[in-house]
Amino acid sequence: xxxxxxxxxxxxxxxxxxxxxxxxxxxxxxxxxxxxxxxxxxxxxxxxxxxxxxxxxxxxxxxxxxxxxxxxxxxxxxxxxxxxxxxxxxxxxxxxxxxxxxxxxxxxxxxxxxxxxxxxxxxxxxxxxxxxxxxxxxxxxxxxxxxxxxxxxxxxxxxxxxxxxxxxxxxxxxxxxxxxxxxxxxxxxxxxxxxxxxxxxxxxxxxxxxxxxxxxxxxxxxxxxxxxxxxxxxxxxxxxxxxxxxxxxxxxxxxxxxxxxxxxxxxxxxxxxxxxxxxxxxxxxxxxxxxxxxxxxxxxxxxxxxxxxxxxxxxxxxxxxxxxxxxxxxxxxxxxxxxxxxxxxxxxxxxxxxxxxxxxxxxxxxxxxxxxxxxxxxxxxxxxxxxxxxxxxxxxxxxxxxxxxxxxxxxxxxxxxxxxxxxxxxxxxxxxxxxxxxxxxxxxxxxxxxxxxxxxxxxxxxxxxxxxxxxxxxxxxxxxxxxxxxxxxxxxxxxxxxxxxxxxxxxxxxxxxxxxxxxxxxxxxxxxxxxxxxxxxxxxxxxxxxxxxxxxxxxxxxxxxxxxxxxxxxxxxxxxxxxxxxxxxxxxxxxxxxxxxxxxxxxxxxxxxxxxxxxxxxxxxxxxxxxxxxxxxxxxxxxxxxxxxxxxxxxxxxxxxxxxxxxxxxxxxx
Numbered sequence: 001x002x003x004x005x006x007x008x009x010x011x012x013x014x015x016x017x018x019x020x021x022x023x024x025x026x027x028x029x030x031x032x033x034x035x036x037x038x039x040x041x042x043x044x045x046x047x048x049x050x051x052x053x054x055x056x057x058x059x060x061x062x063x064x065x066x067x068x069x070x071x072x073x074x075x076x077x078x079x080x081x082x083x084x085x086x087x088x089x090x091x092x093x094x095x096x097x098x099x100x101x102x103x104x105x106x107x108x109x110x111x112x113x114x115x116x117x118x119x120x121x122x123x124x125x126x127x128x129x130x131x132x133x134x135x136x137x138x139x140x141x142x143x144x145x146x147x148x149x150x151x152x153x154x155x156x157x158x159x160x161x162x163x164x165x166x167x168x169x170x171x172x173x174x175x176x177x178x179x180x181x182x183x184x185x186x187x188x189x190x191x192x193x194x195x196x197x198x199x200x201x202x203x204x205x206x207x208x209x210x211x212x213x214x215x216x217x218x219x220x221x222x223x224x225x226x227x228x229x230x231x232x233x234x235x236x237x238x239x240x241x242x243x244x245x246x247x248x249x250x251x252x253x254x255x256x257x258x259x260x261x262x263x264x265x266x267x268x269x270x271x272x273x274x275x276x277x278x279x280x281x282x283x284x285x286x287x288x289x290x291x292x293x294x295x296x297x298x299x300x301x302x303x304x305x306x307x308x309x310x311x312x313x314x315x316x317x318x319x320x321x322x323x324x325x326x327x328x329x330x331x332x333x334x335x336x337x338x339x340x341x342x343x344x345x346x347x348x349x350x351x352x353x354x355x356x357x358x359x360x361x362x363x364x365x366x367x368x369x370x371x372x373x374x375x376x377x378x379x380x381x382x383x384x385x386x387x388x389x390x391x392x393x394x395x396x397x398x399x400x401x402x403x404x405x406x407x408x409x410x411x412x413x414x415x416x417x418x419x420x421x422x423x424x425x426x427x428x429x430x431x432x433x434x435x436x437x438x439x440x441x442x443x444x445x446x447x448x449x450x451x452x453x454x455x456x457x458x459x460x461x462x463x464x465x466x467x468x469x470x471x472x473x474x475x476x477x478x479x480x481x482x483x484x485x486x487x488x489x490x491x492x493x494x495x496x497x498x499x500x501x502x503x504x505x506x507x508x509x510x511x512x513x514x515x516x517x518x519x520x521x522x523x524x525x526x527x528x529x530x531x532x533x534x535x536x537x538x539x540x541x542x543x544x545x546x547x548x549x550x551x552x553x554x555x556x557x558x559x560x561x562x563x564x565x566x567x568x569x570x571x572x573x574x575x576x577x578x579x580x581x582x583x584x585x586x587x588x589x590x591x592x593x594x595x596x597x598x599x600x601x602x603x604x605x606x607x608x609x610x611x612x613x614x615x616x617x618x619x620x621x622x623x624x625x626x627x628x629x630x631x632x633x634x635x636x637x638x639x640x641x642x643x644x645x646x647x648x649x650x651x652x653x654x655x656x657x658x659x660x661x662x663x664x665x666x667x668x669x670x
Contacts, residue, residue: 008305008306008307009305010297010442010443011293011294011296011297011298011299012294012295012297012441012442012443013443014299014305015051015294016033018051019047022050023043023047030441030443030444030453030523031523033456034453034454034456034523037456037457038457038458038459038481041063041064041067041457041481041482042062042063042064043063044456044457045063045064045074045287045457045484046060046063048287048290048291048457049063049075049287051290052286052287052290052293053088054080054085054286054287054290055080055084055085055088056078056079056080056256057079057256058077058078058079059078060075060077060078061076061077062075062076063075064482067481067482068482068509069481069482069486069504069509069510069511070482070486070487070496070499070500070503070504072482072484072486073260074259074260074283074284074287074484075259075283075287076259078258078259078283079256079257079258079259080256080257080259080282080283080286081158081159081161081254081255081256081257081282082155082158082263082282082285082286082330083122083155083156083158083159083254084254085286085330086118086122086155086329086330087119087122087254089115089300089302089329089332090115090116090118090119091115092300092302092303092332093115093300093301093302093332093334094114094115094116095302096301096302096303098115098301098302098308098334099112099113099114099115099334100113100114100115100117100118100329100334100335101113101118101148101151101329101334101335101336101337102310102334102335102336102337102361103147103148103336103337103338103339104337104338104339104357104360104361105147105195105338105339105340106195106196106197106198106339106340106341107195110360111148113148118152118155118329120244120245120249121152121156121242122152122155122156122159122252123156123159123244123248123249123250123252124241124242124243124244124245124249125152125153125156125241125242126156126157126159126160126252126254127244127248127249127252128156128221128236128240128241128242128244129156129157129160129162129187129221129241130160132187132218132219132221132235132236133186133187133218133219134157134160134162134186134187135160135161135162135186136160136161136162136255136257137161137162137163137262138162138163138185138186138187139162139163139164139165139183139184139185139186139265140153140157140162140163140164140165140185140186140187140188140189141165141166141167141180141183141185141187141188141189141214141217142154142164142165142166142167142188142189142190142317143166143167143169143176143188143189143190143191143203143206143207143210144166144168144169144189144190144191144223144317145168145169145191145194145196145316145317145339146168146315146316146317146322146337146338146339147191147337147339148337149191149223149238149242150166150317151326151329151335151337152242153189154166154264154326155329158254158263158282159252159254159255160254160255161255161257161261162186162187163183163262163263163264163265163279164263164264164265165179165180165183165185165264165265165266165277166264166317166318166322167179167180167317167318168316168317168318168319168621169191169194169196169201169203169206170194170196170316170318170621170649171318171621171646171647172645172646172647172651173206173209173210173213173646174644174646175275175644175646175647176206176210176646177209177210177213177214178274178275178644178647179267179275179277180210180214181213181214182274182275182277182491182492183265183277183491183492184216185214185216185217186216186217186218186219187217187218187219187220187221188207188210188211188214188217188219188220188221189220189221189222189223189238190203190207190210190220190221190222190223191203191207191222191223191225192204192207192222192223192224192225192227192228192232193225193226193227193228194225194227194339195227195339195340196340196341197340197341197344197345197346198341198344198345198347198348199345200226200227201227202227202228202229202230203227203228204228204229204230204231204232205230207220207222207232208232219235219236220233220234220235220236221234221235221236221237221238221241222234222235222236222237222238223238224237224238224239257282258282258283259281259282259283259284260281260282260283260284260488261281261282261283262279262280262281262282262488263280263281263282263285264279264280264285264323265277265278265279265280265491266278266280266320266323266431266434267431268430268431268432275647276490276498276502277490277491277492278431278432278487278490279487279488279489279490279491280433280434280485280487280488281484281485281488283484284483284484284485284486284488285434285484285485286330287484287485288433288434288435288457288483288484288485289327289330289331289434289435289485290330290331291435291455291456291457292324292327292435292436292439292455293327293331294456295425295427295436295439295440295441295455295456296365296394296396296425296440297365297394297423297425297440297442298311298328298331298333298365299331299332299333300331300332300333301332301333301334302332307364307391307393308334308362308364309333309334309364309365310333310334310335310336310361310362310363310364310365310391311325311328311333311334311335311336311363311364311365312325312335312336312337312338312354312357312358312361312363312365312366312367313325313365313366313367313368313396314338314342314354314367314368314369314372316621318621318622319431319621319622319623320430320431320434320622321367321369321398321399321622323434324367324434325337336357336358336361336363338353338354338357340353341353342354342368342372343375349379351375351376351379351381352381352385352386354366354368354372355376355381355383355386355387355389356386356387358386358387358389358392359386359387359388359389360387362388362391363391363392364391364392364393364394365392365393365394365396365425366392366394366395366396367394367395367396367397367398367425368396368397369397369398369399369400369622369623370397370398370399370400370401370402370403370406370426371399371400371559371619371623372623373395373397373402373406373409373410374402374403374406374552375558377405377406377409377410378555378558378581381413382413382416383413383414383416383417384413384416384417384418386417388418389414389417389418389419390417390418390419391419392414392417392419392422393419393421393422393423394422394423394424394425394442395410395414395422395423395424395425396425396426396427397424397425397426397427398426398427398428398429398436399622399623399624400529400545400623400624400625401428401449401526401527401528401529401545401548401549402424402426402449403449403548403549403552403553404448404449404549405448405549405553407424407426407448407449408448410422410424411424411448423440423442423446424440424446424448425439425440426439426440426450426451426452427439427440427451428451428515428525428527430513431622432486432487432502432503432513433483433485433486433487434485435455435458435483435485436455436458437454437455437458437460437477437479437513438451438453438454438455438458438460438517438525438527439451439452439453439455440452440453441453444523445522447524449526449549450520450524450525450526451524451525451526451527452523452524452525453523453524453525454519454523454525457483458479458483459479459480459481460477460478460479460517460519461475461477461478461479461480461519462474462475462476462477462478462517462518462519463475463476463478463507464476467507470519471519471520471521472518472519472520472521473518474516474517474518474528475516475517475518476506476512476513476515476516476517476531477512477513477514477515477516477517477527477531478507478510478511478512478513479510479511479513480510480511486511487499490502514530514531515527515528515529515530515531516528516529516530516531527545528544528545528546529544529545530544530627530628535547535562535564535574535606544561544562544625544627546601546602547560547562547576547598547602547606548560548561548562549601550597550598550600550601550602551576551578551594551597551598553597553601554593554594554597555581556580556581556584556590556593557578557579557580557581557594558579558580558581559578559579559616559617560576560577560578560579560617561576561577561617561618561625561626561627561630562574562575562576562577562608562627563575563627563630563631563634564631565631565634565635573609573610574606574608574609575608575609575610575611575612575634576594576608576610576611576612577611577612577613577614577617578594578611578612578613578614579613579614579615579616579617580613585613586611586612586613591611594611595607595608595611612660614653614656614657615653615656616650616652616653616656617653618630618643618648618650618653618654618657619648619649619650619653620647620648620649621647621648621649623649626643626648628642629642629643630657633657633658633661634657634660634661634664636661636665639654639658639661
C-alpha cells in the first residue's frame with residue numbers, strides 16, 4: 001500500500017462532495033440521499049451520467065423521457081459504447097504502472113495484460129470479427145471459461161455493436177443449446193478444452209455438437225488449448241484474430257451505438273420451459289454499473305484517491321457476477337480473475353485456493369458467493385496461513401443470504417491476517433437486471449447478517465399481502481420505479497408475454513422480484529430467500545434462509561435444504577435434508593440437536609417432520625439451492641419436467657431425491 005498517501009475517501013463520499021459542488025445538493029444522511037435518488041429520477045440519473053463522464057457525440061437533453069415500467073425510455077438521442085468506457089482508461093492506468101487484467105489458472109500459470117495490450121487485442125479481434133461477417137446487431141455466442149480471452153472477445157463484440165452471449169464450459173451441452181438456439185447466433189467463439197477440478201477436460205466434441213445444433217452459426221472462431229485430445233476444424237483461429245498490430249488496429253475506434261442498443265443476452269432459468277433470454281442495453285448497463293460502483297466503493301486503480309485497486313469476484317462465465325467482474329475495466333480498475341475450482345478437487349478439497357490467489361496478487365476487493373464463505377468456515381480455513389492478505393479492504397458476498405456467524409468469522413479471519421478494517425459488502429440483485437437492489441455503503445454501520453441499505457436509484461420496498469409498503473416486517477421485494485438496466489425485452493417474446501409474466505403479473509406496473517425482504521427502521525435490509533419457497537406452518541410464514549441459518553450454524557452440518565409439501569385436504573409434510581461433516585452420522589442425538597436449534601432460533605412450528613442425511617444439496621450453476629424443483633418432484637411431478645440436469649452445478653445429486661420420491665410414491669405418500 002502507498003506510504004505517505006492521503007487518507008482514502010470512499011467513492012460514495014466523493015460523489016456526494018461532487019453533488020454539493022456541482023449541483024448545490026447536500027444531504028444529512030444516506031436515507032435522505034437515497035430518497036432523493038428515487039424521487040427525482042431525472043436529476044439522479046443525469047448526475048450519474050455526468051459524474052462518471054460517459055462519452056457521447058450528442059450530449060443528453062433528458063434522462064428519462066418515459067417512466068413506464070416496463071418500457072421506460074432513457075437518454076434518447078445519446079450514443080455510447082461499453083468499449084469506449086474501458087479504453088478511456090488506457091493511458092492513465094498504464095502510466096501509473098497498473099495492469100488491466102491479472103489472471104491465473106489451476107496449473108499456476110499467471111498472466112498479466114497491460115492496458116495498451118488490451119486495447120490492441122480488442123481492436124485486432126474486432127477487425128477479425130468484421131472479416132468473419134459479423135455486423136451490428138448480430139448475435140455472437142461464446143462457449144468460454146473465465147480467462148482474459150473471454151473479456152477481450154466481449155469488448156470486441158461490443159465495439160462493433162454485436163450482441164454478446166456466453167455460456168460456461170461446465171454447463172451440459174443440451175443446456176447450452178437451449179440458450180443459444182433461441183438467439184440464433186451468427187458466430188460461435190469456443191475453447192476446445194478447460195482445466196477444472198484438477199483435471200484436463202476435452203471439450204472438442206462438445207464444440208462440434210454445438211455447431212451442429214446451431215444452424216444459424218456461419219463461422220467458428222476457435223481457441224485452442226492444451227486440454228483437447230483432438231484437433232477439430234475451425235473457420236478462424238483465436239491466435240490469428242488477436243495477432244494484428246498495424247495502422248488499422250492503432251486507428252480503430254469503437255462504434256457509437258444508441259443508448260438502447262443491445263449489449264448482451266443473459267439467461268435466467270425457471271423450473272420449467274426454456275431459459276429466459278434477457279436482453280440488456282448498452283446505456284442501461286453502463287449507467288447502472290457506475291451507480292453500483294459507488295456502492296462497491298470501486299474507483300480507478302490510478303489517480304490520487306486510490307491504493308492500486310485490484311478487484312476479484314470469483315465467478316464462472318455462466319453467472320452474472322462475471323459481468324460484475326468485467327465492469328471493473330470500465331471503472332478503470334485492475335481485475336484479477338481465477339479460472340478453476342475454488343474448492344480444489346473432489347480428491348483433494350482445498351478451500352484456501354482463492355485466499356492464496358488473493359494474497360499472491362494483492363487483491364483489495366475479494367468477492368464470492370455466500371455459500372463459498374460458509375464452506376470456508378465449515379472447513380476450518382485459517383486465512384492468515386494463506387499469505388499476505390493485508391491489502392484486502394472489502395469482502396463481497398451474494399448469491400444467497402450470508403449468515404451472521406459467517407460474517408463474524410470472516411471479519412475475525414481478516415483481522416488475524418493483518419486486515420483489521422475489512423468491510424463486508426453484502427448484496428442482493430439478479431441476472432434479470434444485471435445489478436443489485438440492496439447492498440452496501442462503506443460509510444454506514446455494519447450489522448452482521450444484514451445488508452446496509454437500498455441502492456441509489458432503486459425504489460425498493462417490502463410489500464405486505466395487501467400491496468402496502470411495510471417497515472420492520474417481511475414482505476415481497478418490489479421496485480416501484482424503473483432503473484436503466486431493467487431488460488429491454490426477452491429475445492423472441494411476442495408481445496412481451498414472458499417478460500410481463502415474469503415480473504409484472506402480480507403488481508401491474510411494479511417490478512416483483514420474487515424475494516422476501518425486510519427493511520429495518522435504520523434502512524438495513526435482510527433477504528429471507530425466494531418468496532416462492534416459503535414455509536407456511538400453521539399460518540406462520542418463514543423464509544427458508546432462516547431455517548438454514550439455524551441448522552447450518554451447527555458445526556456438524558455442512559449444507560441443508562428444506563421443502564414444505566402442501567397437500568390438499570391434509571397437513572403439509574416438511575422434510576429437512578442435511579449434508580454432514582465427514583465422519584458424522586445422523587443419530588438420535590444429532591437429530592435432537594438440529595431440532596433444538598430450530599426451536600430456539602425460530603419456533604417449534606418449524607421443526608421438520610423428518611430429517612434425512614444426503615450426499616449433496618442440488619444447486620444451480622450460480623450456487624442457489626433448488627428448493628422448488630425438489631418440492632415439485634416430491635409432490636409427484638417427473639424429474640424431467642421440473643429441472644434441467646445440464647443447467648445444474650451437481651446434476652448427480654438428483655439421483656438420491658429421485659429414489660426418495662419413488663419410495664414415497666410407492667408408499668402412497670403423494
